[in-house]
Amino acid sequence: MxxxxxxxxxxxxxxxxxxxxxxxxxxxxxxxxxxxxxxxxxxxxxxxxxxxxxxxxxxxxxxxxxxxxxxxxxxxxxxxxxxxxxxxxxxxxxxxxxxxxxxxxxxxxxxxxxxxxxxxxxxxxxxxxxxxxxxxxxxxxxxxxxxxxxxxxxxxxxxxxxxxxxxxxxxxxxxxxxxxxxxxxxxxGGKDVAMPKSSSHQDGQEPEINDSQTFERPLTVTCPDCGGALKKYTVGSIVKFGCHIGHSYTAEVMAAAQFDEMEKVMRAAVRFLNERAEFCLQMAEHGGVAERDVSDEWHAASRQALDRAYKLRDLVEQDWLTPETSRRPALTLENQGDNRLLS
The missing domain is CATH 3.40.50.180 (Methylesterase CheB, C-terminal domain)
Structure with missing residues (x-):
């Protein structure tokens, strides 16, 4: 064809x-x-x-x-x-x-x-x-x-x-x-050619940008404290992660620290969206009747930001799977003073 x-x-x-x-x-x-x-x-x-x-x-x-x-x-x-x-x-x-x-x-x-x-x-x-x-x-x-x-x-x-x-x-x-x-x-324009087959990226090649919702695996996991690359290693049967600065975590502590950092970032995004909604609202009110079309656009942008802030907040506040806590000892009178069990 x-x-x-x-x-x-x-x-x-x-x-x-x-x-x-x-x-x-x-x-x-x-x-x-x-x-x-x-x-x-x-x-x-x-x-x-x-x-x-x-x-x-x-x-x-x-x-x-x-x-x-x-x-x-x-x-x-x-x-x-x-x-x-x-x-x-x-x-x-x-x-x-x-x-x-x-x-x-x-x-x-x-x-x-x-x-x-x-x-x-x-x-x-x-x-x-x-x-x-x-x-x-x-x-x-x-x-x-x-x-x-x-x-x-x-x-x-x-x-x-x-x-x-x-x-x-x-x-x-x-x-x-x-x-x-x-x-x-x-x-x-005058020649016939076969339709090329779609390619999947080969090992070592960069994946093509497309509109799907899949994510490639990260190259590494980063340190919640400094953002440096973490190396995984074992001590006996204990899995640990450490960065070149010297921060180190057991797998369970690492998971908890990573989750806390994720929640912090997501809540910061909620704040930015809320502030964008307020900023756009102020700009809409500043426009007045003489700039009605522009004012309507600012109102629409404000509503969009607020809607996404609510959706992101709901996402943050959903229940999350936390396998890192499944083996944590139950709190008893004997260990309730050991804060390490609660970290």
Whole structure:
């Protein structure tokens, strides 16, 4: 079955002028969607408007769940990873990757998985190396890997990293990339390829970001006192945990200390949510009648924060399984003065 090609582009420092120059040379008849990640963090983004002013291909911020259409540019919105799953765009507030959200790697990995040989990945100007792993996955799945010539980039680190770690199909100055993309889309649009199988991550590889609720096992358990990594060891039949600072715990004490720390963090989150609700309420009351729409948004944000504060508080106060207490001696007159039994 003929499948539509898809173009994914990643950029960071110096990315706005580079992206504007690239899209200015793309035709409105482009027979492929273009997905763009620029490192903007949680800051407000005007990138779609800037791209619309630069070229004829319509650009917009991606919306969660929307289908992907050729001849459109979809931009990752602030503070959200963008991925492709089941032919649709998904926006995720998952963990930051390479200190960035949105990050380039999650998008590139998902497109490598969903489109395989029909994926065209492009790394433009930027610092550090976000996008290298994702571009490697695109190349591994039979897609096309393109890097801006580092000597042509305002910030060469990102494209240089891609060139150092991925066997690029093309390494070109920015001015030559649009024409290449047009030729690749025209060539790929006419060929039949098999739908790639979804991959499960192999041992030692980073799991792909998705919208499931599963968690990978932590690399280590950390010390409730200092946050350092804990090493598990045994003394006879006793299981102990210790960190390099010198804090040490038996398994039972460790479990209790970990639970106390968890409860503290969750109750702090309840407090922050409650304070957010109050702050938003004050902002709503400050707006007045003249700014009714804005005031309504602040009221809605206040109600949302308060609702989540109640839900989190209820979660904290539920009964929790505590196997660490199952072997604790019963309190008797003989041992009631030994506080260690109650710690």
């Amino acid at each position: 003929a499948r539509s090609p898809i173009i994914v582009i990643g950029a960071s420092a110096g990315g706005v002028p580079a992206l504007r120059a690239l899209v200015a040379a793309l035709p409105v008849t482009l027979a492929a969607p273009v997905l763009v990640v620029l490192h903007i963090g949680a800051n407000r983004s005007e990138l779609p408007a800037l791209l619309n002013a630069a070229g004829p291909v319509p650009a917009k911020h991606a919306e969660d769940g929307e289908t992907i259409a050729p001849g459109h540019i979809y931009v990752a919105p602030p503070d959200r990873h963008i991925i492709v799953a089941d032919g649709r765009l998904r926006l995720l507030r998952g963990p930051k990757e390479n200190c960035a959200r949105p990050a380039i790697d999650p998008l590139f990995r998902s497109v490598a998985d969903s489109h395989g040989p029909d994926a065209v990945g492009v790394i433009l100007t930027g610092n550090l190396n976000d996008g290298t792993v994702g571009l490697y996955e695109i190349k591994r799945r039979g897609g096309i890997a393109i890097g801006q010539d580092p000597d042509d980039a305002a910030y060469p680190e990102m494209p240089r990293s891609a060139a150092d770690h991925v066997v690029l199909d093309y390494c070109l100055p920015l001015a030559d990339i649009p024409e290449l993309l047009i030729k690749l889309v025209d060539r790929k």
